[in-house]
Amino acid sequence: MSTLDRSVVEKVAGLARIELTDEEIERFTAQLSVVLDAVDRLRSVDTSAIPPTASVLPVDNVMREDVVRPSLPLEEVFRNAPGRDGDYFRVQTVLEQR
Amino acid sequence: MTGTAAPYALVIGIECHVELATSSKMFCGCAARWFGAAPNTLVCPVCLGLPGALPVPNRRAIELAMTAGLALHCEVPAHTKFDRKNYLYPDLPKGYQISQYDLPLNTAGWLEIAGDDGRPKRIRITRAHLEEDTGSLHHDGRGTLVDFNRSGVPLLEIVSEPDISSAREALRYLESLREILIFAGVAEFRLEEGGARFDVNVSIRFDEGGETRWPPQSEIKNLNSFRALEEAVAYESARLWDEWHAGGDIRTRRTKVTVGWSPERGRTFPQRQKEEVDDYRYFPEPDLVPLSPAPADVERLRAALPEMPVEQRARFVRDHGLSEYDARVLVSDRALASFFEDAVRAAGGEPKQVANWVTGELLRYLKEGNGAVSAAKVTPAHIGELVRIVKDGTISNTAAKEAFAEMWVSGKAPRDVVESKGLAQVSDEVQIRAAVDAVVAENDQAIATYRAGKPQVLGALVGKVMKRMGGKANPAVVTSVLRERIG
Ligand SMILES: [Zn+2]
Numbered sequence: 001m002s003t004l005d006r007s008v009v010e011k012v013a014g015l016a017r018i019e020l021t022d023e024e025i026e027r028f029t030a031q032l033s034v035v036l037d038a039v040d041r042l043r044s045v046d047t048s049a050i051p052p053t054a055s056v057l058p059v060d061n062v063m064r065e066d067v068v069r070p071s072l073p074l075e076e077v078f079r080n081a082p083g084r085d086g087d088y089f090r091v092q093t094v095l096e097q098r
Numbered sequence: 099m100t101g102t103a104a105p106y107a108l109v110i111g112i113e114c115h116v117e118l119a120t121s122s123k124m125f126c127g128c129a130a131r132w133f134g135a136a137p138n139t140l141v142c143p144v145c146l147g148l149p150g151a152l153p154v155p156n157r158r159a160i161e162l163a164m165t166a167g168l169a170l171h172c173e174v175p176a177h178t179k180f181d182r183k184n185y186l187y188p189d190l191p192k193g194y195q196i197s198q199y200d201l202p203l204n205t206a207g208w209l210e211i212a213g214d215d216g217r218p219k220r221i222r223i224t225r226a227h228l229e230e231d232t233g234s235l236h237h238d239g240r241g242t243l244v245d246f247n248r249s250g251v252p253l254l255e256i257v258s259e260p261d262i263s264s265a266r267e268a269l270r271y272l273e274s275l276r277e278i279l280i281f282a283g284v285a286e287f288r289l290e291e292g293g294a295r296f297d298v299n300v301s302i303r304f305d306e307g308g309e310t311r312w313p314p315q316s317e318i319k320n321l322n323s324f325r326a327l328e329e330a331v332a333y334e335s336a337r338l339w340d341e342w343h344a345g346g347d348i349r350t351r352r353t354k355v356t357v358g359w360s361p362e363r364g365r366t367f368p369q370r371q372k373e374e375v376d377d378y379r380y381f382p383e384p385d386l387v388p389l390s391p392a393p394a395d396v397e398r399l400r401a402a403l404p405e406m407p408v409e410q411r412a413r414f415v416r417d418h419g420l421s422e423y424d425a426r427v428l429v430s431d432r433a434l435a436s437f438f439e440d441a442v443r444a445a446g447g448e449p450k451q452v453a454n455w456v457t458g459e460l461l462r463y464l465k466e467g468n469g470a471v472s473a474a475k476v477t478p479a480h481i482g483e484l485v486r487i488v489k490d491g492t493i494s495n496t497a498a499k500e501a502f503a504e505m506w507v508s509g510k511a512p513r514d515v516v517e518s519k520g521l522a523q524v525s526d527e528v529q530i531r532a533a534v535d536a537v538v539a540e541n542d543q544a545i546a547t548y549r550a551g552k553p554q555v556l557g558a559l560v561g562k563v564m565k566r567m568g569g570k571a572n573p574a575v576v577t578s579v580l581r582e583r584i585g
Contacts, residue, residue: 015377017186054179054201054382060390066120066158069127071140078138080148087137088236088243091188 004033106304108335109315110268111260113297114275115253116285117231118162124230124252125153125196132247133291145230145250147191152385155180159252160203161399162284163228164391166254167204168400169282170223170275174391178203180228180383188244189232197255199380202227203389209278210408211270214263221271222259229253234292248292254285260299265331268298269324277407281432289323296321299354300334302342313342315354318366330359334366410435418442418449427457433471434461437478444482451485459502475509476502484512491572492516494523523572527579533566534579545584556580 009029013020020028074087083090120130126144129135143151164174181199204226213219231251236243256275262268276294279285287294301315316334321327334357341348357366405413407429414425414435428438434456441452460481464474484505488498493516501515508515516522524530537559538545548555556577563576 015184015186015379054177054388055384057387060388061392062154062387063157063160064127064154066122066156067127068122068129069142071128071142072146074138077141077146085243087139088245089138089188090240091242091244093237093241 004029004036104335104339106302106335106339108263108265108331109260109301109303109312110262110264110331111299112258112262112268112271113299114256114258114272114294115231115296116256116279116287116294117292118159118252118254119283119285120156120158120162120252122156123250124156124159124228125250126151128250130251132251133288133293135247137245138247140247141249145191146246147193147249153196153383155386155389156252159228160389161395163203163226163252163254164396165282165399165403166256166279166284167207167226168396168403169278169284169406170204170207170209170226170256172204172207172223172226174203174396175201175205177201177388177390179388180386181380182383183229184379185377187232188242189235189249191233191246191249195229195232196383196386197229197380198227203391209271209274211267211274214267219261219267221261221267224257224259226254226256229255260301265328268331269328272296272324272327274408281404281407283404292322294322296327298327298331300331300338302335302338304339311342313338313348314351316366317354317356318359319356319369321359323361326359326361329361329364330366333359333364337366404432414438414449418453420449420453424453424457427461428453431471437471437481440478441481441485444479445485446482448485448489451489452481455481455484455502459499463502463506475507476505480505480512487512487516491574492522494573497523497570520570522570524567524570527575529567530563530571530575530579531583533563533571534576534583537562537566537580538583548584559584 006025006029009020009025009032013025013028078084078089081089117130122128123130123140123145126142128140128142128145132140144153167174178198178201180196182194183197183199184194186193202225205224207223207226208220209223210218210220231248231253233244233246233249236245258271262271276287280287285293298318298321299315300318301312303310303312305311316338318330318334321330338348356369358369359366411422411425411429414420414428415422420428428435437460438452438456441456442449445452460471460474460476463476464471484498484501487493488495493501497516498512500519501512504510504515504519505512510518541559541562544555544559548559559580560573560576563580564571564573567576
């Protein structure tokens with residue numbers, strides 16, 4: 001059984017920059033526990049004879065050649081932008097620099 | 099700077115992010131040369147992270163990353179893949195960065211530097227993995243502006259083991275890394291254009307009351323010059339020491355701190371604690387399939403690797419008898435080094451003479467004209483010929499310099515220049531004897547002095563003969579004829 005508690009949900013919400021109400025935290029804790037428990041059932045499958053894989057697709061080494069293609073015109077670039085200032089996107093101030 | 103005098107040992111590891119020299123970005127066809135481009139003109143749905151856009155890896159970027167790994171003696175895994183590193187920041191349009199987590203493209207390599215004790219020292223390289231660069235942020239009074247031109251540029255992150263013991267060794271490590279990556283054609287490493295950045299982990303270790311203390315490290319983020327690195331390491335290590343002795347929380351804290359560097363103030367400042375590794379919620383990138391480098395491709399890339407600078411320098415000293423200094427100058431530029439070797443072949447040997455021309459006249463003219471070796475009109479074959487005709491006495495060294503000046507401008511071969519400018523020196527003894535006779539007839543006094551046991555007068559007499567012959571006589575022949583005549 002998964003023992004997801006509300007502090008985990010709060011933390012994940014923080015990482016995703018989502019603000020949740022108390023009621024939402026309660027609700028999502030219960031819902032996410034169900035999801036985790038379902039995924040947990042996979043652990044019971046014996047995979048010792050199965051080679052590890054990072055993909056379910058039967059192909060690898062898909063690549064493109066190093067060729068420059070035209071980029072978007074500016075009006076397309078900013079079509080759905082939440083904020084535009086000249087030819088820049090304008091966003092909320094970020095206090096700390098990375 | 100913190101050296102042997104410091105009361106603690108320094109332990110340094112470096113993560114170097116360097117942009118690869120591709121034409122297009124890592125996962126889309128936008129041009130990768132973002133520096134100086136008008137904002138947001140090199141973007142498309144992929145590097146803007148628009149919904150539904152799908153990445154396709156750039157073959158050249160992967161080959162360059164593998165070439166870097168091979169040059170750094172790394173192992174190439176049979177299987178590698180891309181992962182999503184999740185975090186939210188305005189320079190990251192998708193909300194995740196495509197990177198590599200547990201199966202990087204290169205593992206377990208090393209490079210050699212001169213250690214502080216003067217002996218060769220290997221710095222181990224943990225891994226070198228591929229990722230995409232982020233956009234760039236500009237802060238103004240009203241908020242933050244974002245330019246995504248840099249978003250998606252292929253970036254190689256090279257992580258060293260904490261094998262570096264001083265700021266000087268850190269610089270030597272980065273200089274060596276830079277040289278190798280440029281030589282291998284992997285990266286241009288233009289620091290002034292943001293083409294490489296470093297995160298440096300610094301910790302100090304010391305004895306206190308018979309016990310070894312090794313307080314948690316500081317990670318200095320995003321240094322963008324060698325100078326900043328040198329200053330930041332010195333500052334931060336001293337700060338750790340002071341904080342320990344002031345009884346700060348460094349004594350009880352278990353985790354590292356993240357700091358930035360302010361070059362203006364010459365000090366570090368604490369940064370927001372970024373997510374811990376778990377918080378990045380890495381998982382395999384579902385939009386990309388795994389990579390399995392074919393052994394044949396790996397061998398092809400390995401065979402195409404040029405000789406590395408450290409090896410080439412050693413060979414120039416050993417096989418060509420050059421000084422360490424000349425070897426260093428020549429090998430500072432791959433094109434210059436091969437120009438030199440071609441010229442030695444054309445000269446049929448004489449590497450020291452060739453090196454004198456290349457590091458002397460050629461470099462001087464290149465610097466004055468701000469040009470590249472490849473664009474010079476003077477070719478290795480010309481230098482080879484020039485060395486040969488100086489050696490066989492056709493022209494004097496002085497005349498050869500005059501010839502070089504003309505060759506530089508016109509691109510003509512040395513023999514043509516010598517002919518058209520009448521630079522050939524006269525070695526014909528009949529002509530020289532006539533001039534010597536004339537000088538002897540006019541300089542009784544000097545000759546008497548010479549015979550009285552003052553051989554230094556000879557120089558002046560040689561000069562008079564040279565002058566009489568318009569400076570074109572072979573001075574060695576003049577000297578011997580003159581000596582014979584008055585001795
Ligand atoms: Zn793009």
